[in-house]
Amino acid sequence: MNAAGPGGYRVPFARRGSVVGEADLAALAELVHSDGPLTSGVWRDRFEERFRELTGARHALSVTSGTVALEMAVRMLDLAPGDEVIATPQTFQATVQPLLDHDVRVRFCDIDPDTLNIDPVVLESLITDRTRAILLVHYGGLVADMDRIMALARRRGIIVVEDSAHALGARYRGRRPGALADIGCFSFHSTKNITTLGEGGMITLARDEWAERILRIRDNEADGVYAALPAGQADGPALLPWMKFADGVYRHRAVGIRAAGTNATMSEAAAAVGLVQLASLERFVARRREIAGRLDAAVSTVPGTRLHRAAPDSRHAYHLYTFFLTGGRQVRERFVRVLDALGVEVQLRYFPLHLSPEWRLRGHGPGMCPQAERIWFEEHMNLPCHPGLSDAQVDHMVTAVTRALHEAYDPAAPVGAARI
Numbered sequence: 001m002n003a004a005g006p007g008g009y010r011v012p013f014a015r016r017g018s019v020v021g022e023a024d025l026a027a028l029a030e031l032v033h034s035d036g037p038l039t040s041g042v043w044r045d046r047f048e049e050r051f052r053e054l055t056g057a058r059h060a061l062s063v064t065s066g067t068v069a070l071e072m073a074v075r076m077l078d079l080a081p082g083d084e085v086i087a088t089p090q091t092f093q094a095t096v097q098p099l100l101d102h103d104v105r106v107r108f109c110d111i112d113p114d115t116l117n118i119d120p121v122v123l124e125s126l127i128t129d130r131t132r133a134i135l136l137v138h139y140g141g142l143v144a145d146m147d148r149i150m151a152l153a154r155r156r157g158i159i160v161v162e163d164s165a166h167a168l169g170a171r172y173r174g175r176r177p178g179a180l181a182d183i184g185c186f187s188f189h190s191t192k193n194i195t196t197l198g199e200g201g202m203i204t205l206a207r208d209e210w211a212e213r214i215l216r217i218r219d220n221e222a223d224g225v226y227a228a229l230p231a232g233q234a235d236g237p238a239l240l241p242w243m244k245f246a247d248g249v250y251r252h253r254a255v256g257i258r259a260a261g262t263n264a265t266m267s268e269a270a271a272a273v274g275l276v277q278l279a280s281l282e283r284f285v286a287r288r289r290e291i292a293g294r295l296d297a298a299v300s301t302v303p304g305t306r307l308h309r310a311a312p313d314s315r316h317a318y319h320l321y322t323f324f325l326t327g328g329r330q331v332r333e334r335f336v337r338v339l340d341a342l343g344v345e346v347q348l349r350y351f352p353l354h355l356s357p358e359w360r361l362r363g364h365g366p367g368m369c370p371q372a373e374r375i376w377f378e379e380h381m382n383l384p385c386h387p388g389l390s391d392a393q394v395d396h397m398v399t400a401v402t403r404a405l406h407e408a409y410d411p412a413a414p415v416g417a418a419r420i
């Protein structure tokens with residue numbers, strides 16, 4: 001494998017979040033050489049079944065991306081004008097963006113500065129009689145404080161959506177994301193913990209009614225309320241016995257239509273790879289945790305840093321490796337410059353959403369989530385952490401991080417060190 005990433009980084013942030021190899025190719029070959037359909041076939045059924053077993057969710061339905069899973073989740077909330085939704089500002093924009101299509105009030109909930117997940121104390125203060133739902137993320141693969149959050153939500157009938165795009169392979173007190181709330185959304189994008197060849201997603205659901213709706217919506221049927229007609233009372237022209245599709249349509253009367261359907265069906269090729277990837281999930285997460293352990297050891301030798309860690313009864317999946325540099329912006333700037341010069345690609349995920357143009361236009365802005373703002377603008381750091389990194393790349397990164405930290409905290413040290 002070529003060790004240099006885009007931009008020539010010796011240690012690239014992430015192009016792929018998992019390893020795609022011979023086993024994935026074998027599944028693809030089996031699919032191609034079979035005479036089965038290339039969509040809506042047995043591979044999809046197997047992938048969903050396995051995903052359901054693994055997460056412990058009641059239903060698991062595959063879709064074309066994590067974004068589509070989140071769009072479907074928001075549809076299931078049946079939001080009405082004036083409703084309120086509480087959301088985390090520290091996430092990828094797809095978590096919250098579907099709300100732009102609804103006339104609802106979004107309340108961004110400030111985060112816990114140690115976990116970057118929503119702070120249950122702030123959350124409680126934001127709940128009103130109009131709160132319909134909570135959209136949260138398990139940041140970086142560290143599961144949010146779900147017992148406290150669910151207790152708050154259950155008492156008031158609020159629906160909780162867990163964006164688990166980072167958290168496949170994580171644990172929370174023995175349980176897994178996807179079954180910790182009412183709806184779970186997963187992504188199999190190229191950089192995620194497993195991939196379905198670049199794009200793909202899954203939605204997990206606690207209610208049968210939601211599963212029935214999404215089965216229709218993702219397959220071009222309208223999101224409607226249907227009533228079965230009594231047998232023999234089809235209101236269309238007389239049907240031929242083999243016309244199964246028309247039979248289904250004519251047997252039902254629409255009582256109401258909520259919205260149009262779409263095509264969000266995962267291809268058989270994607271599902272076949274997903275099934276194989278799922279079998280390697282534990283290995284991929286173990287590698288992420290191994291790299292994170294080495295980075296933690298390097299980072300924690302320097303006073304002034306803080307680690308991003310799961311509680312002892314839970315397991316961080318390290319989709320993102322995160323740590324915090326305290327001591328002000330200058331320290332972080334020096335760190336980034338040295339690390340960049342040493343060929344390690346640094347990224348900061350994510351810019352607080354309440355400061356982004358689309359949410360500012362809706363009345364959000366600076367000062368509304370002080371912890372989220374302070375952390376992102378002063379302390380936040382992400383480093384490469386994915387199974388595609390070789391031992392040599394990890395060794396180089398650990399050396400580079402150690403050196404960059406020392407130079408960052410010691411202004412007398414030379415900045416912009418030569419490549420090591």
Ligand SMILES: *Cc1c(COP(=O)(O)O)cnc(C)c1O
Pocket residue numbers: 065066067068091092094095137163165166186187188189199200201
């Ligand atoms: C990747 C991601 C998504 C979107 O998933 P896609 O499959 O890329 O559409 C949503 N939320 C979070 C937190 C993500 O990281």
